[in-house]
Amino acid sequence: MSDKEAKKLEKQQTMRHSMAHVMAGAVLKMFPDAKIAIGPAIENGFYYDFDLPRSITPDDLGVIEESMKEIIKSRSGFERSVVSKEEAKALFADQPYKLELIEELPETEEISVYQMGDFKDLCRGPHVEDTSRLNPQSFKLLKTAGAYWRGDEKRPMLQRIYGTAFSNPKDLKMHLQHLEEMEKRDHRKIGKELDLFSLHEEAGPGMVYWHPKGARIRVAIEDFWRQEHYKNGYEMVFTPHVGKSWLWETSGHLGFYNESMFQPMEMDKSDYYAKPMNCPFHIMIYNNGKHSYRELPFRWAELGTVYRYEKSGTLHGLMRVRGFTQDDAHIICTPDQVEDEILEVLRFSLFMLRSFGFEDISAYLSTMPEKSVGEKKDWDLATESLRKAIEKEGLEYGVDEGGGAFYGPKIDLKVKDTMGREWQLSTVQFDFNLSERFDMVFVDKDGKEKRPFMIHRALLGSIERFFGVLVENFGGAFPVWLSPVQAMVIPVSAKFDDYAKEVEKNFRAAGIRVETDFSDERMNAKIRNAQTQKIPYMIVVGENEMNEKAVSIRIRTGEQKNGMPMHDAVQMIMDKIESKELP
Structure with missing residues (x-):
């Protein structure tokens, strides 16, 4: 400034x-x-x-x-x-x-x-x-x-x-x-209008219920997320939702994070906690066997649901909830691999955010907090590694003094949406502490056991918060590849319902998310309903289309394509889906 x-x-x-x-x-x-x-x-x-x-x-x-x-x-x-x-x-x-x-x-x-x-x-x-x-x-x-x-x-x-x-x-x-x-774009308002999700205070505040249409978008996001992780050398893991208290005592969460955890549940004379983080569970998988430096790095990813006790006054739609799914991963590596891994994670984060249309991205480097574990020299080393990665990517960044996690410094990436608002999404955290607490080791080149480093990272942050940001960024008019209904078939009258079913069948077979409006409404009313639902393609079929095995397409942007052969229409929409083209 x-x-x-x-x-x-x-x-x-x-x-x-x-x-x-x-x-x-x-x-x-x-x-x-x-x-x-x-x-x-x-x-x-x-x-x-x-x-x-x-x-x-x-x-x-x-x-x-x-x-x-x-x-x-x-x-x-x-x-x-x-x-x-x-x-x-x-x-x-x-x-x-x-x-x-x-x-x-x-x-x-x-x-x-x-x-x-x-x-x-x-x-x-x-x-x-x-x-x-x-x-x-x-x-x-x-x-x-x-x-x-x-x-x-x-x-x-x-x-x-x-x-x-x-x-x-x-x-x-x-x-x-x-x-x-902004009020028009409020994700709570659009979520209700488009029937994407709901929240039920009476059943538990801060818990999200995904409706079929919202779930379709979520699945599309998660499928893309998994594909890109496999391409980038990650493997998927799945871990439990609860764990015994010693896990959280060992990790330090009960000491540093207790106020944000759900109360314990007693079972078999032991206290169990709903997990606020996935990291101790990934460490349990690592400690299940012995590992050589030749195997590292391990890059383990999980769409893991975690539970955190947020005060009721801070809960806000999907942006602040008590149960949410982190797009989490932990990279376990040797000390000499850590800088390269942090740089790759940062690049991967930027790729993912840009894939969803976010180009205005800023970085914030969070340093050692007052309540922390580990030696200052280790914090300084870790912080410098994160700083180097940010500068190599040429990102503008600010410094959040004392804003790091208790176990290590971190990078937060914030994006600006189409309304100019800034949202914190990706986080990359350096951890030199948990490997000591959980006695994690690998056998190095010299045959001696040494401590690995860990990188914690979430690229989208949480699926719920990211979804809320997407809803507001696009105002509910999602890109075709994310739209819950990509095409709505609209028969001009009931006489053409059978042909509309044939069109729907062809579109569905190609992998297009399609529905047909068989209501008694007039054609123009059906088109208005589809526009209100922000559906990208309205596929109108009448006598001419039926006779020619064609369709007429009305696009959400206002364009119209009449008498297009059905095969060409399917291919046009599939090209848009596969290219993940943004509005």
Whole structure:
């Protein structure tokens, strides 16, 4: 980011932070006894958390907006003052959330308070000089949501009001249009409209039910994934869903990851855990026999379902779930093979992401966290190996200090979709720890037993999250090779149902996913239904087509091809499928 861009962003964040104070002031006018929590600026906007006597309604948002405009027109200044801890407690004596924050402030920290009109807040700032610097036509309150105080499910549930703000009405309008398009593309909305998947809170939150059409897309993704893995020297393995507690004690997950694991199940006087990771199971396969350096590297892949306890407030459609399938693999190799293997994994990751249409890809290098295992020198060596791989591929990258897994540093690959949003998908993790913990060895050239290194990697991340990203990226209009229904046969009237069945049979025999609309609807209504379902090809058949053993094709993009011989139509669609052409 250039200095100019950084300054512009800083100015926007200052404006948005000031808007959060204006909103809080307006809410307190509506609810004088409200308790206020925190209100930061965020990307493209701001929010504030409140403890209110009743739930905020959509109508309330409009009232609060009007009150905010009145505050802005008042030209109230943002007056900063520095106070002692005792003075701060007195100022916020009736605000318990502020008092909690004040109590936790170090004695040496300067405490600042900003006052705007009648509203005062414990705040570091900065803010605009006065409310005349804010544009009353350039903000909008968007929605409300529940938010636990400090993200803790055991603490009170607050009401969070989100808003967006820009320096001028034109930018606001463009952003609201962008939000409207994102809402149309929401994978939860499209998933319901296209009958792809469902989630059932009553049967267990964060668990995905794949419907037949969603399962067809998933199978297409997984089949491609397997084919490419075999081409790249991987072998498939399958492992259990649960394991005894000693596995997770040995791996370190019970010590470092316990809060994100499901509670144990007692069986045969032993505790079993649903697996949060696949790695200990792959290690069990490795330790089932002795291995020479000549056999390495092993590249073992698994579409393994894992279970992680995500807090209920963080669950979000397919993007954040409790049961999901990782496209996981572990590469077990000698120390002198590790750099080449990391580079190949990175290249493979980029190939897979680009195969699904993602070209704007950034890398992030995550380094040693505060809670970790292993020597710093090993961490430094591992981190440098990952850095070299990123630089050899010429990727732009950022550094996430302290963001590594407890057992090693990692590379995260993030993609931008057609809406410009960034998603974290691929992960490549270096591990020099688990081989020690599980006593993994190989016999080296000198006849001595040595520890192998492990590389953990997921190319798509999780099938569920990747699927959700794909749905939103394509807006449900999947490329032909991924579409659950690739062609819909539409007989002009019931007289041509038999010929429609013949056409369907020919298309299906070629491997095309095809259905026929035998409903009593008129032809145009059938075409509209197929378009609503975002089906790539509508195969219309009537008297002329039946007599000539042909079909007329209406393509999702609006093109039309009339009287095409059936064989040619089949070949045209198969070419699109086999080429995996993207829209």
